[in-house]
Amino acid sequence: MNIKGRVALITGSGSGIGKGTAKAMAERGAKVVVNDIVQDKIDEVVGEINVAGGEAMGIKSDITNKADVENMFKKVVDAYGRIDILVNNAGIARDKGLLKLTEEDWDIVLDVNLKAVFLCTQQAVTYMREQNYGRIINIASRAWLGWPTQANYAASKGGMVSFTRTLALELAKRGITVNCVPPGLINTPLWMSVPEKIRENLLKIQPTGTIGDVYDIARTVIFFASDEASYITGQVLYVCGGKSIYAAM
Numbered sequence: 223m224n225i226k227g228r229v230a231l232i233t234g235s236g237s238g239i240g241k242g243t244a245k246a247m248a249e250r251g252a253k254v255v256v257n258d259i260v261q262d263k264i265d266e267v268v269g270e271i272n273v274a275g276g277e278a279m280g281i282k283s284d285i286t287n288k289a290d291v292e293n294m295f296k297k298v299v300d301a302y303g304r305i306d307i308l309v310n311n312a313g314i315a316r317d318k319g320l321l322k323l324t325e326e327d328w329d330i331v332l333d334v335n336l337k338a339v340f341l342c343t344q345q346a347v348t349y350m351r352e353q354n355y356g357r358i359i360n361i362a363s364r365a366w367l368g369w370p371t372q373a374n375y376a377a378s379k380g381g382m383v384s385f386t387r388t389l390a391l392e393l394a395k396r397g398i399t400v401n402c403v404p405p406g407l408i409n410t411p412l413w414m415s416v417p418e419k420i421r422e423n424l425l426k427i428q429p430t431g432t433i434g435d436v437y438d439i440a441r442t443v444i445f446f447a448s449d450e451a452s453y454i455t456g457q458v459l460y461v462c463g464g465k466s467i468y469a470a471m
């Protein structure tokens with residue numbers, strides 16, 4: 223799975239799945255751009271990659287802000303001359319039943335999880351079209367299939383799946399692939415923010431009985447990002463230890 227020398231930007235890579243993906247990509251020789259909204263997290267990840275002998279630069283940017291996003295991609299192209307891989311990873315949750323859900327809960331989740339994906343993808347594709355090469359990987363969630371208390375989150379991730387499939391068709395002749403990875407239960411700070419009782423119950427209905435690791439997702443992202451995956455586009459590959467098999471779980 224070759225990504226050596228490729229320039230990869232991973233949104234929200236100061237933590238969790240994004241951090242694991244940034245480190246795993248750097249280990250395989252990619253030039254990694256670590257984006258997050260929190261500078262300390264960026265510094266930590268860039269530091270870890272550099273200490274391990276990899277190449278990384280950090281860019282603090284709120285990806286819900288169009289001007290921030292434009293500046294971020296300009297900095298990447300100024301530094302490396304191109305952008306080969308975009309991983310739309312940053313995501314947040316504000317779980318509540320419908321009647322408790324506020325307009326703010328709706329807007330912030332849709333802004334980070336979906337509007338930002340549009341903004342980042344539009345900027346990336348501006349450069350990828352010129353290169354006739356690009357790999358876009360969207361980190362969705364099994365929750366898009368439906369989950370009580372996650373109307374805003376599920377809608378944002380469902381939108382991401384539709385966005386993936388549509389852009390795969392729009393960009394297929396440009397050498398740009400667009401694929402989607404919905405993780406199941408993955409051990410990250412986001413997972414740890416779920417109340418303990420709910421986490422216990424979720425693990426009880428997990429086919430493997432175990433929680434996944436950030437590198438389970440990272441390896442799948444690297445597969446889609448690799449030169450070898452050039453004929454695969456518009457696909458949704460669950461990495462969830464079998465949980466997506468259930469009709470209702």
Ligand SMILES: NC(=O)c1ccc[n+]([C@@H]2O[C@H](COP(=O)([O-])OP(=O)(O)OC[C@H]3O[C@@H](n4cnc5c(N)ncnc54)[C@H](O)[C@@H]3O)[C@@H](O)[C@H]2O)c1
Pocket residue numbers: 233234235236237238239240257258259260263283284285286311312313314334361362363364404405406407408409410411412413
């Ligand atoms: N952990 C899981 O079990 C799980 C399951 C399904 C889907 N996912 C999805 O995987 C992705 C990563 O999740 P995680 O568990 O690693 O989360 P995480 O909370 O560990 O990391 C998310 C990162 O995104 C950053 N971020 C938030 N808003 C931002 C913004 N506006 N601009 C830039 N960065 C921003 C945060 O600061 C944080 O560092 C998310 O899209 C999430 O929905 C995670």
